[in-house]
Amino acid sequence: MATAEHETAPPQRRELKVSDEVAIQLIDMHKWYGEFHVLKDINLTVYRGERIVICGPSGSGKSTMIRCINRLEEHQQGQIIVEGVELTNDIKQIDQIRREVGMVFQHFNLFPHLTVLENLTLAPIWVRKTPKDEADKTAMKYLERVKIPEQADKFPGQLSGGQQQRVAIARSLCMNPKIMLFDEPTSALDPEMIKEVLDVMIELAEEGMTMLCVTHEMGFARTVANRVMFMDGGEIIEQNEPETFFNNPQSERTKLFLSQILSH
């Protein structure tokens, strides 16, 4: 299993390919909630195959930033370009981007009225117009990858938190996204379930998925990320390779933050 390999042979990330094709580009992006300036002049370029971990204190705008990328939040200024398509108010472009960008939420947000399998096939059938048989097959493939094929016919409410989050990841993958956004995927989980979710994410990273991950799992950041980013007060304070980031942080705020979360 992938996890076991990881424990024995940790950072292989340099061998993970990062191409020089741009996947996401945020240019001078600002966002306000009313008077409150949530995101200030964000500039970020994500290359295909990158695994970026974003951390920062709560309220720093990290979730808001990745939610802007698939238009769950609207930005007010600047440009967001995803897979060559600029996010505007044009519904078509938004839909186009959403089809390419998968998202995993803190609270899973599975559809409780549908079975696990139906959760997975809903979007492929209705958005991608995949025939049902085919969608079922793909769904089962991904359920196997997240190691819960036997739960296919259960309802989300009957699963544990970790299982639900894995279903949520599989649900996103069923749409064949080019980019995956993770919004604190393990924060709502019991400690013993965090690992099973992280394992899935690690496996995904190994396959070369472009990932943006808001998380406080610093172990994950160390082993998987090729770039770690620290945000505070709506700004990107610092970003660097994980080793440099953790061992030799540049800014005072980063140091403080790291000391707080790593101290316990």
Place this chain on the structure above:
Amino acid sequence: MADALTKHEPGEHPDLPAPTASTGIIGWMRANLFSSPVNSLFTILFAALLIWLVPKLLNWAFFDAVWTGSSAKDCLTSPDAACWAFVSTRWSQFMYGLFPEAQRWRPDVVGAVLVLALVPIMFERVQFARLVRGAAILLGPIFVVLLYFAFAGDGVQGWPFKLIILALAVVALVAAQSAFPRLQRWLVGFLMFVFPVIAFLLLLGLSDDAVQAWPYWLMGLSAVALAIVALLPRHAKLTDWNMRVSVALVILFVIWGLALPSNWTVGLVYGIGAAQSQGPTVIIAIAAVLTLLPIAVIVALLLAPRTRSGVLDRFVMSCILVGVLAFLGNMLLIQAWDPIRGDSPPWAMAFAPAAFAVAALAPWGYDRGAGLPGRIALALAPLYLLIAYWVLFGPPDFLNLGVLDWQANTVPFFRGVQGVLPYVETPLWGGLMLTLVVALTGIVASLPLGIVLALGRRSHMPIIRTISVVFIEFWRGVPLITVLFMATVMFPLFLPEGVTFNQLLRALIGVALFSSAYMAEVVRGGLQAIPKGQYEAADALGLSYWKSMRLVILPQALKIVIPGIVNTFIGLFKDTTLVGIIGLFDLLGIVQAGLTDQKWLAPNVPYTGYVFAAFSFWIFCYGMSRYSQYMERKLDTGHKR
């Protein structure tokens, strides 16, 4: 307690007394009826009350009641008990109002169709589908034969039978189509789109105006055919395609059948119908079977599970099969032609069904996802027919109505229908039938309208939101009686002179709009209960607004508010009695009207009448209530935390 606290060495504690019995009748009574002195007192009091009351009620309703009789005199034989004779003599009036007696089969048929279509939707499908599958396989052939005899039947007397068979045919077809998980969806579609038309036509019948308006009927039918094509979702399954294509083409075929000069009309129905009167029976029977077989084959193909062979194979095979069978059938018909018509048959007409079959089957070549090309092909299907016609019969002269005499064929047809379904004007409608018409229309209209209004009220678009809010607040703020009064008295003032608007229709619209406002607020409650994450997840997956509403949000929201929805339904059902205000006789109204009859002036008759009305309403409302509880249990996916 003190004893329990006394210290004992471990293992030294004396045995506690055995717990009091908590099982069995005694245990149950002890737990529920005599758990405390007060409880015991109330139990005894209520028992006494029941002992006093129940026999009285039973005596009133059953033992002392008058069951037979024809006037107040009979009722007076037992003045302190119910006089059911009043209800039984007026039963049919209570049910149908003043609906002409000879026509009462029509509401019956409507009711039967409604029940037939509704039951499979309402209850768990597994067992039922099996039942249907078995019935479809066993009864299918019998049904085909019945269909033939239905059309072979003679004159007006045969028509009710034919219509019943046809109505059953629709249901059976739809049911047989699936033995299959889609049964419910089809039936829902049938109830939403087809049933209202059937019900409307059957209950109202054809007025002279309607017959005169025959071009509009044809246009309307064509529009329906085109709409079926247009509404095809791009990702429609093969079976959907086939079904809809067939439906559309059958409609077009009927129109064509009507339009063609009668001596050329060899269509399935017309040919047989014409032949049966004079032709040699055996030949015609065989011809009929062979002509009907293509239909059976089409149906069979629709029913067939996906074959391993490709779509194209299926397409070619079905073309050949249908073509050959139709050809044979019509050759035989041509054999029988001479004695019937006297003139010589156009030999080429034998090819017409084959051409028809090819045209009908051409779009089958397109698999799901065919999208626009498929639609175009489908839209062109009538054109194929035209071309086939052209090739076989020479260029059709559309402008010359003498050759293509629509009127000469159509008006008699509608007159024929009118003979079977004479116009029954709505003031004659009444009783339970009217109550159900008003209530069901209100229920069916208010739910979708309410959903749209609820969504509108939560919309980000200010105009839509404002319209919804104004609509909801207006209709919620006005008493229903006022609405009905306004509809009757004030509404005509706004209409131009000479334009009239049916009284019942006005009431129906009033009731529907009124209840939709209530429904909107109930549904909105459900929408607000859905966590934001559900909307976001649906958005993030790329579902469009309407899809996310339909597939993700509304199923959950409506489930939550089932009690509220049914509450509104029940309120609406009982509010239908208010149509009495504007001179319509619903169940309560007709009972009340019966009470004023001099023949039935007896003290116990009003009680009987009101109890009967109340009980009738109660049955329906209680039914709805029970059903809502069943639905809640069924839809519970155990996701409550």
